[in-house]
Amino acid sequence: MTVTRRVPSPADPGELDAIVAFVAAQQARPDRRISYVGTEAEGIGAELDGLEPPWATTARVLRAGAAITGAVVVEWDEDLGRSWVIGPWAAGDGAAWAGAAGMLLDAALAQAPATVTRHEMSGEVANRRLADLAAARGWSAGEVNHVLLADAGCAAASSFPTPTPPPLSLWTARSTGAASTARATWTSWPSTRPRAVPASAAGSSSRSAAS
Numbered sequence: 395m396t397v398t399r400r401v402p403s404p405a406d407p408g409e410l411d412a413i414v415a416f417v418a419a420q421q422a423r424p425d426r427r428i429s430y431v432g433t434e435a436e437g438i439g440a441e442l443d444g445l446e447p448p449w450a451t452t453a454r455v456l457r458a459g460a461a462i463t464g465a466v467v468v469e470w471d472e473d474l475g476r477s478w479v480i481g482p483w484a485a486g487d488g489a490a491w492a493g494a495a496g497m498l499l500d501a502a503l504a505q506a507p508a509t510v511t512r513h514e515m516s517g518e519v520a521n522r523r524l525a526d527l528a529a530a531r532g533w534s535a536g537e538v539n540h541v542l543l544a545d546a547g548c549a550a551a552s553s554f555p556t557p558t559p560p561p562l563s564l565w566t567a568r569s570t571g572a573a574s575t576a577r578a579t580w581t582s583w584p585s586t587r588p589r590a591v592p593a594s595a596a597g598s599s600s601r602s603a604a605s
Contacts, residue, residue, distance in 0.1 A: 402464065402501035405453035409462065413453060414439045416462040420483040426523070429516035430480045445469045445480070454501040456484065456494055464494045468502035476512045477503070482527075495527055 405413055418435040420426045427433070431441045442449040449467045456464030466481035482498035484491050503513060517524040519538060528535065 400456070400497075402454040402456055402466070402498050405450060405455050405465075407450065409455070410450055410453075411439075412462050413455060413465050414442070416465055417481075417483055424518050424520040426483065427518040427521055428481055428483070428524070429518065430478065442467060442480070449480075452502070452505055454498060456498065464498050466498040466502045468505055470506050470510045472507055472509050474512075475510050476514065477506045477510050479503070479513060479515045491523055492527065492530075495523065496530075499527065499531075 414435050417431070417438055418433065421428065421431065421433040421438065431438045445452075445467065446469060449469075452468045454466050455462055463486075464482065464484040466479065466483070468477055468479050470477035479499060479502045481502070482495040484494035484498060486494065499515075506513070513533075515524060515528060515533070525535070
């Protein structure tokens with residue numbers, strides 16, 4: 395019998411790879427993509443490994459039997475009084491997605507210290523589900539941001555400086571010369587922490603929101 399976990403719970407140490415695989419599958423779809431991580435499992439794992447507190451402690455998941463059906467991670471900075479919700483990702487559509495994503499968002503926010511009073515989500519503009527979730531919570535939308543992505547060949551032929559060492563996922567090999575990506579953030583205050591823009595997200599659009 396398949397058992398569905400209807401309440402988000404902490405991740406088990408042995409299922410972190412499964413969470414990354416689930417996130418990568420969700421990130422492959424622009425209409426479900428979150429701006430804070432890329433689209434390839436290896437890069438996503440590395441990006442999550444750089445979060446503080448450690449993502450293995452803040453990850454919350456939904457399960458159907460042994461399968462991951464929802465995930466969210468949160469990072470915060472007590473000095474800034476701000477958190478960044480990485481996700482939520484959830485299987486399904488319509489009311490099923492909204493219900494699962496809402497529970498995951500609540501599970502993420504519940505972990506933040508009392509001194510953290512501002513929260514932010516960011517997703518592709520195509521991720522209307524995330525926009526609707528933010529609007530339902532009364533979060534305000536920020537401006538859409540456009541980012542230029544270039545591969546090493548394009549950078550060499552232009553005046554773009556090549557970072558040393560290159561930021562994670564930014565200067566990875568690409569088959570196209572350059573592309574513009576747009577992202578949006580829902581937030582109550584302008585974003586204060588820079589985020590690496592994954593090259594694998596080129597050609598997409600995103601928006602962020604915060605409380």
